[in-house]
Amino acid sequence: MTYDEGAMSSGQGAFFERLVREPTLSDKAANMILETILSRRLTVGDRLPSERELGEQFGVSRTVVREAVRALVAKRVIEVRSGSGLRVAAVDAAAVSESMSLYLRSGTLDFEKVHEVRRLLEVHIAGLAAERAGDEDVERLAQVHKRMVREVGDIEAAARDDLKFHRMIARATGNELYLVLMDSIGSSLVDIRRENLGSGPTPSTLEQHARILDRIRAHDPDGAEEAMADHIEGVASWWRKQPQPLHEQRPGGASA
Amino acid sequence: MTYDEGAMSSGQGAFFERLVREPTLSDKAANMILETILSRRLTVGDRLPSERELGEQFGVSRTVVREAVRALVAKRVIEVRSGSGLRVAAVDAAAVSESMSLYLRSGTLDFEKVHEVRRLLEVHIAGLAAERAGDEDVERLAQVHKRMVREVGDIEAAARDDLKFHRMIARATGNELYLVLMDSIGSSLVDIRRENLGSGPTPSTLEQHARILDRIRAHDPDGAEEAMADHIEGVASWWRKQPQPLHEQRPGGASA
């Protein structure tokens, strides 16, 4: 294990500082912009001063401000619309998922570790969903499941709905944080999911989903947890039998 | 709940695209750099071409490259050393924690939701730690605890060691992912922790820690889980009694 003491980014102010070296001007500018947002209690959608203006305020060139802006944009703190200006963005789940995804893909963790955490989360989530799901939740879940049954053959669609099925369960807990975590952890398993579905949802996957859905509908937490545990475990054991492709990462076709 | 369908950043390539509008040159540049890293199988510490060089390769100005670099740096994908060059960085836990921290601070979630997840994680972690902790883990844990006992009065030190105590338990699970999650979730609770400790670690906190440590040392998962549950619940119920400061976020003293 390489991690240790420090590096926990306690969160208390001064985000953009460098690990060791003194912060650059644009780091400081980024912090100042962040402070501007916090101190003025700006919320999502609110507009910030223009780049030129910020530069003037901070006493730095536009170049520096722009770089600070890029950093903030990367962190999803602000959002920029050419022609209009800078606006405060919602640091949404996607930002978290993305960095977690980047982290998981960096290869420090092996499948078993990710799986262990995923199992914990999903099983617990299933239980909570069974407790708390409203009629609409159950309804939506049932719809996705029904659609998936029809999608034997369409791998893409099936994979998408598989993921959706799990997300909806997380959503039914009423606690968005579960969804964020699932998206984060789950994202690295998307490829696996796709492979697992192979040439369409396998009967066992569908059966397991059906059982989960059934237990949630019946508001039976223990049953739901058990069903989910079986399901997750099934996917995992399938994975372990695979000839270790170690999810080869290919760069997706960018834009350009 | 505002989130829904999309926004799950499946992770497959083309990260830096904008939500709607066509990507800017620096977005494309960022993706290209990322591709460069992936395609050449560069790993942590490897050096990238200089900014000027990259600009030439991509046919864009240095300005564009620099902004792309800032974005990548913000995401912890690369690291830059003035005078030397750009290097591939480790997308470490800190990056994840930071974005999660930013997200939690954006105020979408209330204390109860965060607490619910924290409880799940920490309790589970305590159990795993009891199962898996090696002698050295227990030793380190005991040391931190012993030190904390002596720190009655020093709020800062106590808060730091309190956090450390919990981190070490997570570490003892042998699964870094738990540590990452704890750092992420826990970071937003740091302020609370500090307040909770008030004028130094309260006897009850220390007692609870002692009990947790004891159960981990005894390799008693159930006991450890129970002890941790009591501890977490204690902190939470204390919080609920507080006059709702809603953790006022003040901009930390940056650098400059």
Next chain:
DNA sequence: TTCTGCATTCGGTCTGACCAACTGCTGTAT
């Protein structure tokens, strides 16, 4: 062989300029 030192490379910052997208005001036509 080792150490000193300078030329080179590399990132950090600044200035100033031009383009394209967007906003808002204005004056005209209805």
Next chain:
DNA sequence: ATACAGCAGTTGGTCAGACCGAATGCAGAA
């Protein structure tokens, strides 16, 4: 009075070229 077309100002996006200080590496001196 209202609605719309169109211009002008604002704002981000990109470029060029320049200078600084820090880091690197090689060459010549000890």
